[in-house]
Amino acid sequence: xxxxxxxAGAVGTSxxxxxxxxxxxxxxxxxxxxxxxxxxxxxxxxxxxxxxxxGIVGSGDPEDAxxxxxxxxxxxxxxxxxxxxxxxxxxxxxxxxxxxVVLANKGPVAERYSDVRELExxxxxxxxxxxxxxGAIPVLSTIESFGAAQITAVRGVLNGTANFIxxxxxxxxxxxxxxxxxxxxxxxxxxxxTFDVEGTDAALKCVxxxxxxxxxxxxxxxxxxQGIHELPASALDLADDDGQTIRLVGEIxxxxxxVGPRLIADNSALAVSGTQNIVQFDTTYAGSLYxxxxxxxxxxxxxxxxxxxxxxx
Numbered sequence: 104x105x106x107x108x109x110x111a112g113a114v115g116t117s118x119x120x121x122x123x124x125x126x127x128x129x130x131x132x133x134x135x136x137x138x139x140x141x142x143x144x145x146x147x148x149x150x151x152x153x154x155x156x157x158g159i160v161g162s163g164d165p166e167d168a169x170x171x172x173x174x175x176x177x178x179x180x181x182x183x184x185x186x187x188x189x190x191x192x193x194x195x196x197x198x199x200x201x202x203x204v205v206l207a208n209k210g211p212v213a214e215r216y217s218d219v220r221e222l223e224x225x226x227x228x229x230x231x232x233x234x235x236x237x238g239a240i241p242v243l244s245t246i247e248s249f250g251a252a253q254i255t256a257v258r259g260v261l262n263g264t265a266n267f268i269x270x271x272x273x274x275x276x277x278x279x280x281x282x283x284x285x286x287x288x289x290x291x292x293x294x295x296x297t298f299d300v301e302g303t304d305a306a307l308k309c310v311x312x313x314x315x316x317x318x319x320x321x322x323x324x325x326x327x328x329q330g331i332h333e334l335p336a337s338a339l340d341l342a343d344d345d346g347q348t349i350r351l352v353g354e355i356x357x358x359x360x361x362v363g364p365r366l367i368a369d370n371s372a373l374a375v376s377g378t379q380n381i382v383q384f385d386t387t388y389a390g391s392l393y394x395x396x397x398x399x400x401x402x403x404x405x406x407x408x409x410x411x412x413x414x415x416x
Contacts, residue, residue, distance in 0.1 A: 104412060105142075107131040107168050109193050110179030111160050113401030114207045114234070118177050118408055119147045125409045133168035134160050135180075140171045169196050175203040175415060177408055182209040182298075182307065184323060191215055194222070194230070201227035205411045207234040207404055213307040214322050216314040231411035236308045237261060239403040240396045242382050243315060244410065249386060251316045256385040258354040261308045263378030263399045264292045264299035265331050265351040269364075270376045273339040273348055279332065291378060301330035302351060302362045309353040309360045321360060329363035342366055348374050 104127050108115045111134035122129045128144040139150050139161025154160050169176070176197035180190050187210030194204045194211050199222075206212060211219050212232050223230045236242045237259075246254055260266050264286060271282040283300070286292035298304045306326045313321045331351050342349050350373060352365040367374050372393050375381045380398025385391050397403040 107173035115179035117401035117405035131168035138163035198226035206232035234407035259382035
């Protein structure tokens, strides 16, 4: 397929780099201030070299990417809350042109899910968003395969940064501040880690799952969220003494969406370490099922993008 990519961060650039390997052609790419457009296919190396050297991907305006020739728009701009712009506007423009949209940006389906579905209903294009939850882990496609009616609850560890911090705090007896600085040095945590450590990122993912599972639209405002930024090291020490650990767990149940630190037995499937993520699906007839893997990262999340593209006609 011909692919246009909005966003030149880790996910967007990975889509550009890997598209040919997956049998697709990137015909346009935009960052916040520029665009590169070529109906015959972009030279990925040249685009990324220019981004590195000049801070722009091309000489065009971002709107040029939306106006170009493509079959599917990959929306990989940063997640924003509230009106979910500019991602929602990019999605709307592509659907109004009867193009497909694959989201890596959580905003549109976490904050404006009904609006997205209404636009999709009026378009020949389809919206898919596996990459918004769990990186490379097939969370939404598992629900799609089983059927939402057969999933009674979903819970899991859905933020690698928070999990890395908690793992290091418990294993090494280090303070939150010390481990956060270490995570930032390693590139595991952003310079501004607020979304991760305050539970917002995990909550957005849970809200998206809740929207897929339920009949009533949810947004971040409907979730109960507590982060790890105020968790003392002594709490992890006490848990360890009792054969338990603490993980930031997101839960989607009939009672709603909750995210917060939870005590978990050391031998529990949810007690994953480091940056690993895991998702537990409670089903009507098949018991509990688990999917685990890398929940973030450019190439990892790009695999979910390409999986979605592969489902499109």
